[in-house]
Amino acid sequence: MPRILVINPNTTASMTAKIGAAARAAASPGTDIVAVNPADGPASIEGYVDEAYSVPGLLQEIRAGERQGVDAHIIACFDDTGLEAARSLAGAPVVAIGEAAFHMACLVAGRFSVVTTLSRSIPAIEHNLVKYGLAGRCARVRAAEVPVLALEDPASGAVELIAEEIEAARREDRAEAVVLGCAGMADLAARLSARHGLPVLDGVACAVRLTEGLVALGLRTSKLGGYASPLPKAYAGRYADEAGLG
């Protein structure tokens, strides 16, 4: 029975709960989903600065998961915040929800668009697509101009703004599928897929199935190259105990 740690790297507990529920809904019967968030960091991740401050807390959760012997880790932020560091640190495989959704979308569509929250997040997502090699599969990254935490508020009208961008993606981008660009949208995929008549993918669900697959097949992060385990070394100041030598 695989145990998968799902880490929401922001510190908003209601969002962690929603992500956990979405992950459980997507998981195989026997999979044990543990959803957590760090104690330190931003209430939501909207731009590069929030990303940067969320990573040490995320890595603490990775370390805790490793100590508890989890079988895999999921990073539940669509910017794939801290993915490379987490992969270096962990023995168990690590999947982030952005990459998960992109890879799964490639299996059901030749060309997809992304609908994310705020336009300030577009460049980070575009950089990830380039880094993963999948920029050519993505027609366009769109923003619904919905703050992350508005997704927690049913009265915010966020769903309609997202739906408008999905329609625009069909009409203007020649998109064959749409990837939802925020972990906070994890509960919307099925509904929007039915409404718009094309596959709408949520990265949390995709990541759950991909990590289950990696675990079942015994595939772990290669420790050759960039994901080599960190060298033991002195850390000064507040990270000395959590990340340093001893």
Add this chain to the structure above:
Amino acid sequence: MPRILVINPNTTASMTAKIGAAARAAASPGTDIVAVNPADGPASIEGYVDEAYSVPGLLQEIRAGERQGVDAHIIACFDDTGLEAARSLAGAPVVAIGEAAFHMACLVAGRFSVVTTLSRSIPAIEHNLVKYGLAGRCARVRAAEVPVLALEDPASGAVELIAEEIEAARREDRAEAVVLGCAGMADLAARLSARHGLPVLDGVACAVRLTEGLVALGLRTSKLGGYASPLPKAYAGRYADEAGLG
């Protein structure tokens, strides 16, 4: 309980059996794997001509699977022969083993090499990598110069030739993982991974887990764009009954 049709597009039954066994070994407990091969076509697929002749038989198996209500189709040839046509034809999702291995390799390594059978197959695999957008993730496509059917013969020395290329990939390509480039190598991944100390991926196993995931998440091929269902039309001659209007 999902039922997945695994189609070996060549006509060698012993290879179909081996692929089926590998698929079953990789599948979740409740998954029903049905392994078939077409009645018409080449005994092995080694180059573009063999590919071309295997596709109508492959599409017949896809049609048969659809009539029987399978939940997903796997194309078990590393060239991903006939993938686009199969995706257009099927209502259920279709995954090919080459793309499956490439996408899974991206989750455990920054950079991988492929080890395939004959060097005449290298350009087709390179074209696929470019088409999928993943050429930048692949350090090199290597050939062990092993004919496909030699993989069915334990005395052929094929495994040692493959192992030599894996070592070369580590040493010369800076590869962090290796993808095995033939369905006939499906039984070798775990052994070679242990021996060489890096992830070695087999596309059959990867495709089983990816299709299970697509089925569980209700994701089906988009019918917008290139994978639109074929238009009903007259077919002349021998395909009139299997592919034509009436």
Add this chain to the structure above:
Amino acid sequence: MPRILVINPNTTASMTAKIGAAARAAASPGTDIVAVNPADGPASIEGYVDEAYSVPGLLQEIRAGERQGVDAHIIACFDDTGLEAARSLAGAPVVAIGEAAFHMACLVAGRFSVVTTLSRSIPAIEHNLVKYGLAGRCARVRAAEVPVLALEDPASGAVELIAEEIEAARREDRAEAVVLGCAGMADLAARLSARHGLPVLDGVACAVRLTEGLVALGLRTSKLGGYASPLPKAYAGRYADEAGLG
């Protein structure tokens, strides 16, 4: 006096005749154009499934041409259906009309757009452009939403729909030339070029001149690498006699 086999891979004889006439109009005085189509396959090629079923018939025509000693083969479908397989099979050079038009367009324009029939054909054409390396030269692949066989019917209004897309290509794509994206448009290039004031290229004419050039210069497909001649091997079922060992 070179003899060039022009193969329309669909089974519509009137279209074969039109293609043959266009090829003859483009050929040098002494060139002998033989236009044929297979006995088996779809009446028109509109998407990946039709493509797949047209290839075995196409390869039979290639084989017949080789036996008759033709000097070159042309594949007269804009998707360049079966090109790699045909090139592997044939001793004589093979040119497909899509690639022919793209290469010639590069000699008269920095940047071109394509106007094809149906939008379902756009992804296949885009894949070819990427495979050939010429995607950066193509501003956009457009569809006039004209079924292939409507081009055979003067009353269909197809020409006006194509003309509208050419105007849009000039205005919106900054296209300096336009490539007509279907063999069935072979009779329209000169007229549309005069009407729109930019080079409009038809792939059939381009392919005739390119194959004449290859023949005159003694250039034949390299048999190193992906286009190596097929290995002799057993074929099961209906292709045993036409493609198998004996």
Add this chain to the structure above:
Amino acid sequence: MPRILVINPNTTASMTAKIGAAARAAASPGTDIVAVNPADGPASIEGYVDEAYSVPGLLQEIRAGERQGVDAHIIACFDDTGLEAARSLAGAPVVAIGEAAFHMACLVAGRFSVVTTLSRSIPAIEHNLVKYGLAGRCARVRAAEVPVLALEDPASGAVELIAEEIEAARREDRAEAVVLGCAGMADLAARLSARHGLPVLDGVACAVRLTEGLVALGLRTSKLGGYASPLPKAYAGRYADEAGLG
């Protein structure tokens, strides 16, 4: 008189001193160079985990510099650690030494190679080159297999190992220039350039001159798009005071 804050994102003071000296040697007469390092974080940055833990401390230094009214910031780690977050946070322009060296190398050579410390750092540098658009200008990223802190020890033999890679870059990569891939190599550029007969670039010096230029021309980071200033929001835990609403 511009004041430029040079931030060594690791916590090794001797390296900060060397970087500061190199920056001063490269600066215009009137420029005031202030070299600092954070109180918290790794003693050296060798891989993704060290990178991640260095960023909050780096951002504290950026904030302190902004309060003191510095005219520009330099990030003196060749991985360009935290560059996007720093650019979002700061009003003054921010330049990182990796990008600085790459852009300057493009002005004196068609093609350069990088010589960095450890091979585990190669993928991060390659990702940056792809993100910046300059991967095509870089022939190869090489590692001398010298730990960062060995550069602080004259007896380590590090210089000879670096010199060997420079020779290999000339001979094997067709490199026309070499970029030194670590802030700790800042004192070696002139000597190695003279010895090997090609431009050898140090990013610290390049960054000083580029930031002086940005300041003189009044160019500051655009706040449209990805580098928009962070939204005010609640931060939980240990970053609440330094990064949160207040």
Add this chain to the structure above:
Amino acid sequence: MPRILVINPNTTASMTAKIGAAARAAASPGTDIVAVNPADGPASIEGYVDEAYSVPGLLQEIRAGERQGVDAHIIACFDDTGLEAARSLAGAPVVAIGEAAFHMACLVAGRFSVVTTLSRSIPAIEHNLVKYGLAGRCARVRAAEVPVLALEDPASGAVELIAEEIEAARREDRAEAVVLGCAGMADLAARLSARHGLPVLDGVACAVRLTEGLVALGLRTSKLGGYASPLPKAYAGRYADEAGLG
């Protein structure tokens, strides 16, 4: 005190004067700017033919500058006319204003658009961006449809046409910065930057600061590879004395 030769490759003296003034305004206190133009060639450079005829005169100015011992050369035409030849010929470093603006824009924005004079100049600028590797950083090259010499005439309304394109670049291209695409716009950058609220870069100013940096750091063009000094050889006709052996 560095002496920098700024060469306007067209023969319009008023434009040379304006470029010289812009260069002086951008230069460090001690820098000596010498602005010249060739005696032979077009009054403005608008397209490939004008470019071609301006290069021998440009190279004569480079030669004259070398004889006088200038420390660096700037080519003040946004097409970067003759850059490679100048770099081969000169011992001192050479920077062209197009590349200068592109590299500096990369330090203050993730993504920029260019606003040039006439649409016939767009392809040359696009080619340069591809050659430099920076095409991915440029959202779009726009033309204000202003002839080069209209920029010399305050009554031409040129500034408003340029301002309209800057607004379109913000709105339609998601541009975070704008590069002015003509040396004749060198006096407009600060004003337009203030008006439009994003960095607007002029290549003349950027090139001055970049060449000052190269000089200060002792960086000169690599003579390995494509920029090797020309081989001594016989030249026939009118160039025999200026470019030939003796």
Add this chain to the structure above:
Amino acid sequence: MPRILVINPNTTASMTAKIGAAARAAASPGTDIVAVNPADGPASIEGYVDEAYSVPGLLQEIRAGERQGVDAHIIACFDDTGLEAARSLAGAPVVAIGEAAFHMACLVAGRFSVVTTLSRSIPAIEHNLVKYGLAGRCARVRAAEVPVLALEDPASGAVELIAEEIEAARREDRAEAVVLGCAGMADLAARLSARHGLPVLDGVACAVRLTEGLVALGLRTSKLGGYASPLPKAYAGRYADEAGLG
């Protein structure tokens, strides 16, 4: 009967004669080949400076050809010197021998290498391949380290040096064809092709057949975009009469 002007842009008459003979050998029976070279310029083109000085003379030959009503122009230098300017100037189509060979090679091989004269010419050829979009089709540009004029001297041993590089291209580059990278090698293609067992292409012959094709099909350079005819304008100094307003 088409008349084609073949311009050798250097001033070595013996090389012009050899090129003319190669062009005639490749031409259709009725084609009239006129081979010329400019009066002004370098004896051979080896690097960017020689290129630059050859272009005004080349353009004078283009102008002369236009006045005489030639049907097409060929630029017989493998660097494709002056191609864009010539295309802008001429009404008749213009083909350069580098691009000609690259496009034809794409029709007979998936992947080719180039063998040119001196390594200083490699970057210019690589830039052209990138500009044309065909860099992905070229495995490697190699230099035999043979000066251009050594090709005029049978005792120079040049052919053996070229043959060695062709063998290396087969063995090391996985090249399926080889393009000869200098007009002075035009007489060697058939011999080397037979000797090495793969297609060896000479650009002069390829360009003759391609221009014949363009002429026959009525295809001329598009005057939309970058190849627009030059605007009439004042030219100062020595080009006033040949290029200026008049």
